[in-house]
Structures are given as structure tokens and as C-alpha cells.
Amino acid sequence: MLKKTRSLICAGLCVLALAGCGNNSNTATVATSTQAGTLAVDPPLRVASLTASAFAAQLGASPTGQQLLQLAGTPACGVDFYYMKYWTTAPDGKPTEVSGAMMVPTGSGAQCSGARPIVLYAHGTTSVSTYNIADITDSTNAANSESALIAAVFAAQGYIVVAPNFEGYDISNLGYHPYVDAAVNADDMMDALTAARTALPHSFTPGTTDSGQLYVTGYSEGGYVAMATVKAMQAAGDTVTASAPASGPYALEAFGDAIFFGQVDIGSTIFSPLVTTSYQNAYGNVYKATSDVYTSTYASGIDTLLPSPDSLTQLFQSGKLPEAALFDSTTPVTGNTQLDQLLAVPTSPPYSASEAALFDAGFGTPSLVNNTYRAEYAADALTNPDQAEMTLLNGGTLTASDVALAAQPAVGLRQDFKLNDMRNGGWSPKEPMLMCGGDQDPTVFFQVNTGVMAAEWSPLVSAGLVQVLDLNGTPGGAFAPLQSAFQSTYAALVAAQGPSTAIQSYHATEAPFCMVAARDFFAQVP
Amino acid sequence: MQYKIATLALGTALALAAATGARADTAHPNDIRIGGYFVHFDTSASDITGPYTVPGLNTSVNNTTTLYLGYVRTLSSHFAVEFAFGWPPLTHAVGKGPAAVGSVPYNGVTIANIRWLSPTALLEYNFFAPDSRWRPFVGVGVNYTYFYDRQVTAAGAAVSGGPTSISLPASVGPAVTAGFKYRLNTRWHIVASYSVAQVNSRLTTDTAGVLRSSSVHFWPNAVVVSVGYSF
Numbered sequence: 001m002l003k004k005t006r007s008l009i010c011a012g013l014c015v016l017a018l019a020g021c022g023n024n025s026n027t028a029t030v031a032t033s034t035q036a037g038t039l040a041v042d043p044p045l046r047v048a049s050l051t052a053s054a055f056a057a058q059l060g061a062s063p064t065g066q067q068l069l070q071l072a073g074t075p076a077c078g079v080d081f082y083y084m085k086y087w088t089t090a091p092d093g094k095p096t097e098v099s100g101a102m103m104v105p106t107g108s109g110a111q112c113s114g115a116r117p118i119v120l121y122a123h124g125t126t127s128v129s130t131y132n133i134a135d136i137t138d139s140t141n142a143a144n145s146e147s148a149l150i151a152a153v154f155a156a157q158g159y160i161v162v163a164p165n166f167e168g169y170d171i172s173n174l175g176y177h178p179y180v181d182a183a184v185n186a187d188d189m190m191d192a193l194t195a196a197r198t199a200l201p202h203s204f205t206p207g208t209t210d211s212g213q214l215y216v217t218g219y220s221e222g223g224y225v226a227m228a229t230v231k232a233m234q235a236a237g238d239t240v241t242a243s244a245p246a247s248g249p250y251a252l253e254a255f256g257d258a259i260f261f262g263q264v265d266i267g268s269t270i271f272s273p274l275v276t277t278s279y280q281n282a283y284g285n286v287y288k289a290t291s292d293v294y295t296s297t298y299a300s301g302i303d304t305l306l307p308s309p310d311s312l313t314q315l316f317q318s319g320k321l322p323e324a325a326l327f328d329s330t331t332p333v334t335g336n337t338q339l340d341q342l343l344a345v346p347t348s349p350p351y352s353a354s355e356a357a358l359f360d361a362g363f364g365t366p367s368l369v370n371n372t373y374r375a376e377y378a379a380d381a382l383t384n385p386d387q388a389e390m391t392l393l394n395g396g397t398l399t400a401s402d403v404a405l406a407a408q409p410a411v412g413l414r415q416d417f418k419l420n421d422m423r424n425g426g427w428s429p430k431e432p433m434l435m436c437g438g439d440q441d442p443t444v445f446f447q448v449n450t451g452v453m454a455a456e457w458s459p460l461v462s463a464g465l466v467q468v469l470d471l472n473g474t475p476g477g478a479f480a481p482l483q484s485a486f487q488s489t490y491a492a493l494v495a496a497q498g499p500s501t502a503i504q505s506y507h508a509t510e511a512p513f514c515m516v517a518a519r520d521f522f523a524q525v526p
Numbered sequence: 527m528q529y530k531i532a533t534l535a536l537g538t539a540l541a542l543a544a545a546t547g548a549r550a551d552t553a554h555p556n557d558i559r560i561g562g563y564f565v566h567f568d569t570s571a572s573d574i575t576g577p578y579t580v581p582g583l584n585t586s587v588n589n590t591t592t593l594y595l596g597y598v599r600t601l602s603s604h605f606a607v608e609f610a611f612g613w614p615p616l617t618h619a620v621g622k623g624p625a626a627v628g629s630v631p632y633n634g635v636t637i638a639n640i641r642w643l644s645p646t647a648l649l650e651y652n653f654f655a656p657d658s659r660w661r662p663f664v665g666v667g668v669n670y671t672y673f674y675d676r677q678v679t680a681a682g683a684a685v686s687g688g689p690t691s692i693s694l695p696a697s698v699g700p701a702v703t704a705g706f707k708y709r710l711n712t713r714w715h716i717v718a719s720y721s722v723a724q725v726n727s728r729l730t731t732d733t734a735g736v737l738r739s740s741s742v743h744f745w746p747n748a749v750v751v752s753v754g755y756s757f
Contacts, residue, residue: 026677026689026690026691027691027732030735041735043688043689044734045578045687045734045735045736048578048627048628049628049630049684050628050629085735135578137580138578204684204688
């Protein structure tokens with residue numbers, strides 16, 4: 001009888017043992033290759049799936065969303081948001097894992113399935129290390145509004161969107177962001193595109209395919225990255241159907257010189273540590289110690305400060321960064337009259353009252369950058385001038401013959417700016433390009449960036465291959481409604497907040513207008 | 527650890543059965559039973575947490591009916607041990623919470639099908655004399671639940687965001703029972719009982735490397751109606 005008992009128990013255990021075999025293998029594949037462009041997890045996670053009406057309802061729930069709906073139009077398609085992990089190349093040449101978004105249009109509309117064009121999008125400067133443009137579900141993520149913007153403008157109108165988070169953000173363990181590092185940023189964009197092309201057939205809508213049309217765009221830092229990507233893709237022989245970099249710091253050397261000459265832009269105390277950390281890691285020529293550039297108040301730890309999980313408010317309040325004081329209000333005196341004038345706090349005249357007020361806000365005590373470094377940089381900018389910045393400083397008009405880069409900058413940071421300046425390399429776009437911005441932009445100055453590139457490529461501008469859209473210009477041509485809409489939106493902001501507060505949001509206010517302009521532009525270049 | 531506890535519990539019950547078997551005062555100390563297991567799950571799970579997870583997502587388990595198989599060894603006039611098995615039922619885990627996640631339906635949607643093996647060992651006390659026609663009994667014991675064949679449905683994959691695997695570690699928990707036996711003749715009888723077990727586990731899903739989890743507690747309470755044969 002005991003024997004029988006045992007055999008029954010055994011039967012039970014045997015069933016258990018068999019059951020152990022019946023497991024599920026229903027998981028994504030994790031790539032073993034770390035080659036650049038490899039999709040690390042295939043298929044990628046679909047973070048959210050929204051029908052056109054659900055997306056419209058979500059946008060309609062907030063005032064900014066309502067404005068976006070009005071500008072971008074009612075969604076024609078639903079949008080599936082995917083979170084991609086993929087491999088790219090760090091500045092040291094080693095493979096590094098990064099992440100980004102793929103947004104796929106869905107639904108029964110004619111433009112929502114089948115072969116669709118791809119928009120490759122580069123996001124703007126952010127100090128927040130957790131930035132994740134794929135995470136449309138988390139309204140607390142710093143990327144949430146930019147994610148909604150590109151989804152509304154592009155994906156909900158039938159474009160597949162690919163948008164990297166960049167090295168240094170989200171899952172990236174690089175520890176810093178290769179900020180305005182043209183080659184590295186362009187590689188990240190191209191690797192995101194390769195990964196997305198791998199992911200697309202394994203999405204929930206495998207019938208939605210890449211039509212082969214590729215549009216490259218981005219805003220602010222992303223405008224720069226978009227242009228760098230066009231340059232790199234052309235060099236690699238890859239097709240770019242059209243591009244629309246917007247409000248980017250393309251002419252880094254000229255822009256840097258303008259800032260060191262006292263034309264301090266809004267956001268400069270964030271941009272400075274991002275750029276010095278990036279170039280120091282890439283080239284090792286910015287400083288021997290951070291105190292070579294930064295004042296003793298801020299030098300310690302500034303090379304590892306950004307991107308940070310803390311908000312800007314927290315960084316300012318904890319005293320790790322000044323909110324606006326890039327330079328010391330007691331400006332350096334070198335004995336060189338011309339240089340000392342350029343180092344002085346800008347006044348009106350020669351600047352307009354609003355310009356002088358804007359630049360003046362960039363001076364304070366304690367400042368971020370020390371006077372010794374500022375004087376050293378400015379002296380080099382005067383001795384080895386960037387022709388474009390000199391032309392602007394002298395009140396001249398930019399032409400193709402007076403926008404040359406400095407021949408031999410001596411200061412490390414200026415050498416790095418020159419290397420990464422979009423004028424470098426004697427290239428020009430082969431396919432249509434729209435450069436959108438606003439000429440009163442207080443964050444990324446329009447003339448010294450967009451204006452300089454337009455002058456550099458003036459024959460192409462004349463030929464219509466390169467178009468410049470100044471949102472603040474007199475409305476005219478195909479983009480007149482957008483120009484008028486931007487100007488009335490900003491006027492309303494000024495009326496509501498006053499000019500000194502409204503100017504803080506000028507750069508961000510341009511973004512959706514430039515993105516809609518990009519979409520309209522792309523539609524003309526099939 | 528849980529395996530050890532289960533082994534220990536089953537081993538103890540078995541040893542008890544073997545040691546006291548000789549003192550069994552019935553001519554037919556072995557009893558095999560077959561019948562129906564009508565299982566109602568009182569589920570209590572914590573909301574699913576993890577990256578890319580909207581708040582308020584929960585799950586419940588649909589009731590099920592399956593085949594009951596039991597072996598009872600009489601130890602003495604009043605004590606017996608029961609080893610109860612349910613034929614592994616296909617159980618449906620159902621979304622509980624918002625009607626949709628984004629635009630993907632959730633509430634009431636079957637998100638996974640799971641089979642599980644749930645043997646229970648019970649020490650039972652039988653009232654009245656062994657030859658009584660009616661014998662009520664009560665019992666306490668241990669339940670071991672092992673989940674396998676865990677398949678996420680297409681609807682579950684849609685709401686999770688891609689192909690998804692599930693892990694649900696085995697559970698060991700207490701079980702109690704009460705019922706009665708109705709003797710038809712010396713060999714055959716009918717048994718009806720009501721049993722409750724406690725099952726605790728942790729549901730973890732893996733979608734594209736994104737792990738989400740929920741603590742799952744359920745109290746499967748089962749009505750068993752069976753026919754038994756003594757030998």
C-alpha cells in the first residue's frame with residue numbers, strides 16, 4: 001500500500017517535472033552585437049498606442065496642447081510610441097548603448113499605413129539626464145512636451161518619426177553628453193535610423209514600411225545636430241530627401257565669439273558646462289583644471305554636473321550654477337582699449353535698449369566663467385578673428401566673402417568650435433533645406449548662426465535650394481500664415497507677461513511654428 | 527526555499543501516513559477519489575508597477591472548473607491524510623482597472639492564460655464512527671502551487687507593448703477543508719467538501735527587457751464533489 005502511495009506521489013511529481021518544460025519563450029531578442037546601429041532589444045517596447053481621437057483628446061486636455069492642436073492640425077492618424085535601445089559610438093570610439101523613440105502612424109487613413117516617409121528628429125538642449133522623448137505616458141518627464149510636439153506635427157500626420165535621446169541621457173552611462181560634437185551627434189542620429197529600420201517590420205503594424213523618403217529636422221541643439229547629420233549622410237552617400245534644421249547654433253565659432261564679446265544669450269550658464277565638458281572629453285584641450293575656465297564658486301564638480309537628474313531650479317537653488325551670470329559684472333581690464341571695450345558690459349548704444357538689457361542679464365557676481373579665461377578667449381577672438389562675427393560686430397552685412405572661420409584660433413575651445421562649426425569642411429546641402437528661426441531669438445542668435453550659414457551658402461539661397469524662414473520677418477510667401485501666427489502668439493505673450501518675462505520663452509515659442517514649417521516644406525519635396 | 531518547505535511538508539505527511547498506517551483499523555485504508563473541482567478565486571493583487579506603466583492597472587483571475595483527483599490514506603478511526611490534485615486548469619488572468627491603456631482595451635480583457643499544478647496535503651479528522659453512513663470531517667494542511675505554461679495573449683502583448691514573458695514563482699501556503707463523506711457501501715462513497723488555500727506569488731512580466739510586477743495573493747476556495755473507492 002505504501003508502494004501505491006509512493007507511485008501516486010511520484011505521478012504527481014512527474015507531472016511537475018513535465019510542467020517545468022512547458023515554459024514560454026515569448027520575449028524580445030537582446031542583440032549580442034554592439035555594432036553601431038544595432039537595435040539592442042528587438043522588437044522595441046511600445047510605450048503607448050493612441051488612436052487619432054485619443055491623441056487629440058489628450059492634447060486637448062491642456063491649454064498648450066490645445067494651441068499645438070490648432071497649429072499642427074487635428075491628428076489624422078493614431079500614433080504608436082516605441083522606446084528603442086540601440087548601439088552607437090562614443091567619442092572615444094567605443095560602442096555605447098543609447099535610447100530613443102520611434103513613432104509610427106496608425107489607423108485607417110490613407111496616409112497612416114503602407115509606405116511612409118521617415119522624419120529623423122534631433123531634440124533641443126536639455127540639462128535633465130532622464131530626458132526620454134519616447135515616454136509620452138509620463139507627463140513629469142522633461143521630454144514630454146517635445147515628444148507630444150513631434151508626434152502631433154509629424155507622426156499624427158503620417159510620418160514615421162525617429163528621435164534619439166542622445167548619448168548622456170536616459171539609459172546612456174557615458175556620464176556626459178557630447179554636446180555639439182558634430183560627428184558623434186550625426187552618428188547617433190544615423191544609428192537611431194538604422195535601428196528604427198530594423199525595428200519597423202517587427203512593430204505592431206508591420207504593414208507600415210519605410211517609403212525611402214528621409215527628412216531630417218531638429219530644434220535648437222537639435223537644429224545643429226540635424227544639419228550635422230545632413231552633412232555626415234551626404235558624406236556617406238546616404239539619401240536625405242530634404243532637411244529643416246531650426247534655430248540651431250550652426251556657426252559655433254562666430255556664436256561663441258559673440259558671447260565672449262558680451263552678447264550673452266539666455267541659457268548660457270547651461271550651455272557652457274555642457275560644451276566645455278563635451279569638448280574636454282573629446283579633445284582634452286579646453287582646460288587643465290576646471291578652474292582655468294570657471295570661477296572658484298562653481299569650478300568644483302562642474303565637469304560632471306550636466307546632464308543632471310535635478311531640475312534647473314534645483315541646480316540654481318543649490319548654488320551649483322548661476323541662473324544667468326555667465327560673466328563677472330566687474331569686467332576684465334587688459335590695457336588693450338579695443339579688447340577692453342569688447343569685454344565691457346554691453347550698453348545702448350551701440351546695442352538697442354532691449355539687446356543691452358538682455359546681454360546685461362548675463363553679467364553678475366559671482367559669475368560662472370572667470371575673468372582670466374574670458375579675457376584670454378576674447379583676445380584670441382580679436383587676434384584670430386572669425387570673419388562672420390567681425391562683420392556683424394562692425395555692423396556689416398553678411399556675404400559669402402566675409403564669413404570665413406578663423407584661420408588659426410589659439411584657444412582650445414575656439415579650436416573645437418571651429419572644428420564643429422557647420423561652415424567647416426567646405427560642404428553644402430545637395431537637397432532642399434529650410435532654415436527656420438526668429439531674428440529676435442535671445443537664446444540661439446539668428447544672424448550669427450542662421451544668417452551666417454545663409455551667407456555661406458548664398459548661391460544656394462539664390463537658387464532656392466536653401467530657404468531661410470525668419471518667423472519674425474514681414475509675413476510673405478508660403479510661410480506667411482505661420483509668420484503671422486508666431487508674431488501674434490508672441491505679442492499675446494508679451495501682453496500677458498511683459499516683455500522681460502516673455503523674452504525668456506521666445507526660443508521655445510518658435511519651436512512648434514518651425515516644426516510645422518518643416519512639415520509644410522517636406523510636403524513640397526516628395 | 528519554497529521547494530524545501532513543500533518537500534518537507536509532503537514528506538512529513540507521508541511519514542505520518544507510513545508510521546501510522548499499521549494502526550489503521552479499517553479493512554480498506556486506501557481511498558481514491560475522482561470528481562469535480564469548482565474553484566473560485568478571491569484575488570487580491572497590488573497594482574502593477576514598473577517603467578512605462580500607467581497607474582491603476584490590476585489583474586484578477588477567472589473562476590475555473592476542473593477534474594479533481596484525490597488519494598486518502600486512513601490512519602486511524604478518526605485521522606486520515608488526503609493528497610488532492612486538480613487537473614491543471616487553464617486559468618485566465620484578466621485586466622482590472624481602466625477601460626483602456628492609451629487606446630488599447632484593458633479592463634475585462636484576458637491578458638494571459640496560465641496553467642498551474644496545485645497539490646494539497648491535508649491531515650483530516652473524521653467525526654462519528656468509521657462505519658457511520660455520514661461522516662463529516664475537517665482538515666488542515668499545506669498547498670503547493672506551481673505555475674507553468676504561462677502564455678500572454680495577443681491582447682496582453684498589445685497592452686504590455688510587445689511580446690511578453692511572465693514569471694510567477696511557486697507558492698507554499700496553508701490550506702483548510704471541511705466536508706462530509708456519505709457511504710454508499712463498504713467500497714464506494716460520495717464526498718463533498720469546501721477547501722480554501724492561500725497562494726502568494728509575485729507576478730513579473732518582461733516586455734523588451736522592461737520588468738513590471740505585482741504581488742499576487744489569492745485564496746482559491748473550491749467546492750469538490752467526488753466519488754471515492756476504498757481498497
